[in-house]
Amino acid sequence: MKLVxxxxxxxxxxxxxxxxxxxxxxxxxxxxxxxxxAVAAETDLGKEAKSFMDKGxxxxxxxxxxxxxxRLGQDDCQEGYxxxxxxxxxxxxxxxxEMLGSLSMELDAALSVDVPLEDLMKRLTGRRxxxxxxxxxxxxxxxxxxxxxxxxxxxxxxxxDDDKEETISKRLEVYNQQTAPxxxxxxEKGILKSVNGTGGIDEIFVSVCSTLGL
Ligand code: AMP
Numbered sequence: 001m002k003l004v005x006x007x008x009x010x011x012x013x014x015x016x017x018x019x020x021x022x023x024x025x026x027x028x029x030x031x032x033x034x035x036x037x038a039v040a041a042e043t044d045l046g047k048e049a050k051s052f053m054d055k056g057x058x059x060x061x062x063x064x065x066x067x068x069x070x071r072l073g074q075d076d077c078q079e080g081y082x083x084x085x086x087x088x089x090x091x092x093x094x095x096x097x098e099m100l101g102s103l104s105m106e107l108d109a110a111l112s113v114d115v116p117l118e119d120l121m122k123r124l125t126g127r128r129x130x131x132x133x134x135x136x137x138x139x140x141x142x143x144x145x146x147x148x149x150x151x152x153x154x155x156x157x158x159x160x161d162d163d164k165e166e167t168i169s170k171r172l173e174v175y176n177q178q179t180a181p182x183x184x185x186x187x188e189k190g191i192l193k194s195v196n197g198t199g200g201i202d203e204i205f206v207s208v209c210s211t212l213g214l
């Protein structure tokens with residue numbers, strides 16, 4: 001299964017991608033995670049990306065495309081992958097088509113996870129992630145048993161810098177202007193599928209699987 005996950009920040013793409021990985025063992029390629037790792041490691045690429053990420057803007061295509069191309073060429077991606085947070089604009093979508101063409105790969109589906117705008121703010125401001133194992137929580141909907149501590153591994157929970165309120169508005173604006181048009185792009189290619197992203201995580205996962213015929 002070669003899949004693109006579409007949806008606004010906070011729609012639950014990462015959460016559903018993690019469930020797909022657990023169940024089907026296909027790798028998730030999250031450009032946001034790759035960029036955060038580069039920022040944490042203070043690589044040149046990370047230093048360049050950080051200023052854009054802190055402002056809620058998109059990192060330049062040249063940075064992201066090289067990163068994705070390298071990842072897609074790795075052995076574990078040959079049977080399938082879930083692209084999460086990429087493509088983010090039409091230039092990236094076109095570049096992805098070219099990359100896949102040269103690797104003789106084809107996407108099976110682009111899955112849009114739809115959540116009303118008014119729900120997204122609470123999801124984003126409430127989001128907390130475990131520093132150790134990456135498990136995600138939400139202080140409003142799925143709080144950990146003990147505040148600030150991961151239920152699974154006891155690791156420390158943190159709030160992403162770009163999940164602060166002022167940056168979130170910018171990220172949602174960028175999504176509406178640059179990423180939402182990709183829904184039409186994949187619709188025209190005939191591979192768009194959509195799920196309602198409101199409700200419980202497991203309930204949404206059932207819809208994801210049935211929509212994808214898994
Ligand atoms: P995410 O974790 O997908 O919400 O991404 C967090 C931030 O990383 C975004 O607000 C962007 O600054 C940057 N980013 C992630 N993916 C991309 C991408 N495909 N193109 C450009 N910037 C990206």
